[in-house]
Amino acid sequence: MDGLQDLAARLEARLSTDPEVIARCARDTSRAAPEGLPVAVVLAECTGDVSAALAWANETGTRVSVRGAGTGLTGGANAYDGGLVISLERMNRILSIDADDRLAVVQPGVITAELDAACREEGLFFPPDPASARTCSVGGNIATNAGGLRCVAHGVTSDWIAGLEVVLADGRVMRTGARTRKNVVGYDLTRLFVGSEGTLGIVTEATVRLKTVPEGTPRTFRASFARVEDAGRAVTAIVNGPADPEVLELMDALSVEIIESFHPSGLRVPGGAMLVGQTVGLDSLAKAEEIARTCVEHGADDADISDSDQLLEARRLSNPALNARGLKISCDIGVPVSKLAEIFHGIKAISSRHGLRVSSVAHAGDGNLHSTVESPDTPAGIAAADAVIDDITKLALALGGTISGEHGIGSVKRHELPWQQDAVALDVQRGIKRALDPNGILTPDRAI
Structure with a gap:
């Protein structure tokens, strides 16, 4: 692809065209088949890598799919033919655990169960608990607003996100939320990005809320x-x-x-x-x-x-x-x-x-x-x-229910959207998508 050399110059070894890497990162675990093979995979190690990759994709009109641990079940992370995959698996550090404020700051590639285990050493735990907690990532949980086994007591992922660092489709970086318990400044952009399935921006850092481990024997x-x-x-x-x-x-x-x-x-x-x-x-x-x-x-x-x-x-x-x-x-x-x-x-x-x-x-x-x-x-x-x-x-x-409780829509369930949401609701969401991604390069034709 024209201009790929320019991206390679920006990212060096963090841009891979190795066929084995491309094949491994081309799909999630759903029944949905990839549209084709991407031209390259960005093995991002920091926010700057994601920003550079999205700026390049936006300039060249290259479609982007976002991959965490690859455990998604709806085809949301599958590659686009001739597109670019941005993998967050190397962004897997727990940056801090603050026991006094019961907050942790993590990169998106952190495995959910590993975050929970690290927090338990401080007498705390991370309440979201998908059945795949040992293999799925916090970033993936945020992308789909995952629930899981402890949801009946503690709610879904969005209930435990205090703030985000997000890279927008044109490469700009923004922060949402705050470390405080209460925050009513502006629109609730944090919840807008939680559950957006990579269509509005890429989360590169999350400040998550924690809870004290209960006393007694479970x-x-x-x-x-x-x-x-x-x-x-x-x-x-x-x-x-x-x-x-x-x-x-x-x-x-x-x-x-x-x-x-x-x-x-x-x-x-x-x-x-x-x-x-x-x-x-x-x-x-x-x-x-x-x-x-x-x-x-x-x-x-x-x-x-x-x-x-x-x-x-x-x-x-x-x-x-x-x-x-x-x-x-x-x-x-x-x-x-x-x-x-x-x-x-x-x-x-x-x-x-x-x-x-x-x-x-x-x-x-x-x-x-x-x-x-x-x-x-x-x-x-x-x-x-x-x-x-x-x-x-x-x-x-x-029966008054929903087409998805926690896995998201991706490509597998997109045909079901009009069954639940009316035309106005869909138009509003697609308007938000156009405002944040006017060139339609970030996970297009999925989720909404």
Whole structure:
């Protein structure tokens, strides 16, 4: 590409045209295929590298995709044919942890679980906790406004971001937010960029809020149900009760079967579904016992409590287990918690109508479901599975839900946008995109 030598002169060894690097950075873990191969990958090591790369791309009209750890599930980080990939994996330093103000300053390539572990050495923790926390990056969590296992107690990523450093599409660098608890100066630009999926700017530094680690021994609970609908009703009762779990997850029978075949641990496959979760604090045992009683009252076959995290580890294995089985046609819907029993009943009916098995795992405490379709990895099989996902998504919307709870839209779900958002809302968002990226070079034709 004309002018690539100019960018190489600015970035030196941080610009790679190595075919192996290009192939590795060309896609995320979604079912979406890259449009083609990029001309180069920027292995950014600082904000200046990102700024130089975007200024060059803006000048030359080169489309840019942004890559963190590559764990995205919607095709948002996939390369553009003849485009430029900006990889943030080398920007992986924790710059500071301030225990007094309960803040940390990090680069976007920091792995989420590693940030959490470093904070725990100071008696603090980073509340966002995606199931892929050991492999996903803080920057990716910010890009998609990720939720995760602890979302029922602590909310989503945007609730824990105090400020950002962002490089705009033309290479300019700006800062948003403040280190203070309260800040009402100007528009809330921080939340504008959180969840924008790399379409408005590239985050190169984040100031994140932390929380004090609760005292006491965490307790893990498990309850098995013959019917997944009963598990859904139990979740509604738990969320509206006094027990206040930090984690409340659901795995249907097929999901447990797949996880157990991937990593045998003696987990008994339930007739319908299994609820697992965790309580924290000095009263964690009393809260876990209250939740176990609630589950039994709503039809659980059995319920038990332990000090082990093994059940939560099983939940974290759901994505690797499904990928190992070759199952990638999935959705990321959300419904009001009161509609959980209804959505599970509807998913069973949709599965039966299409003649394809559907496995579902859920951050049940906040109504966020991930349903995956068992279908052959052929064009016809993928089309059939996509039809099932479309029906499940439309059912979620009919129940007052959303097409995405935490994975984002990317390219995979962009066709669903008009199902949820009206024409005016879409026009406003695309107007914001044009204002910040008038040449349309930054993650174009994705997310909005």
